[in-house]
Amino acid sequence: MKQQQLDxxxxxxxxxxxxxxxxxxxxxxxxxLREACAKLDPFPPxxxxxxxxxxxxxxxxxxxxxxxxxxxxxxxxxxxLEIGIDHEAIELTGSWDPVTARKETKKKLELHPxxxxxxxxxxxxxxxxxxxxxxxxxxxxxxQRTRS
Numbered sequence: 001m002k003q004q005q006l007d008x009x010x011x012x013x014x015x016x017x018x019x020x021x022x023x024x025x026x027x028x029x030x031x032x033l034r035e036a037c038a039k040l041d042p043f044p045p046x047x048x049x050x051x052x053x054x055x056x057x058x059x060x061x062x063x064x065x066x067x068x069x070x071x072x073x074x075x076x077x078x079x080x081l082e083i084g085i086d087h088e089a090i091e092l093t094g095s096w097d098p099v100t101a102r103k104e105t106k107k108k109l110e111l112h113p114x115x116x117x118x119x120x121x122x123x124x125x126x127x128x129x130x131x132x133x134x135x136x137x138x139x140x141x142x143x144q145r146t147r148s
Contacts, residue, residue, distance in 0.1 A: 036076070043055075044130060057119045071123075079108055
């Protein structure tokens with residue numbers, strides 16, 4: 001049996017095709033996430049945050065352990081959220097006020113499509129869950145009003 005000659009260009013073409021599939025999937029998920037976030041009005045505050053409206057995009061074990069808390073915000077974009085203490089504000093005011101000392105920073109993420117798919121999908125699931133909860137509450141409220 002004669003062994004087939006492998007062409008490196010054909011082999012690399014497979015990777016190029018796979019990269020294009022990933023990119024399309026990431027773009028489509030990004031669009032769905034923006035659409036879902038636009039429907040969630042008002043957008044919920046992030047738990048224990050004072051100034052940030054966001055929903056966590058928990059990737060589970062598929063996430064990057066080096067990456068902090070990834071959230072989706074009202075604009076449908078993915079951010080890394082850091083919550084801490086603003087030491088400069090404490091020094092400027094001369095006192096420790098919990099609101100003034102609070103530091104909430106969102107850093108917009110630029111992800112590889114492979115990572116964006118994981119975070120955007122999990123963010124989309126979380127936003128859909130919030131939308132369903134809200135719709136269920138609204139439906140229950142409407143149902144209650146019709147019974148009265």
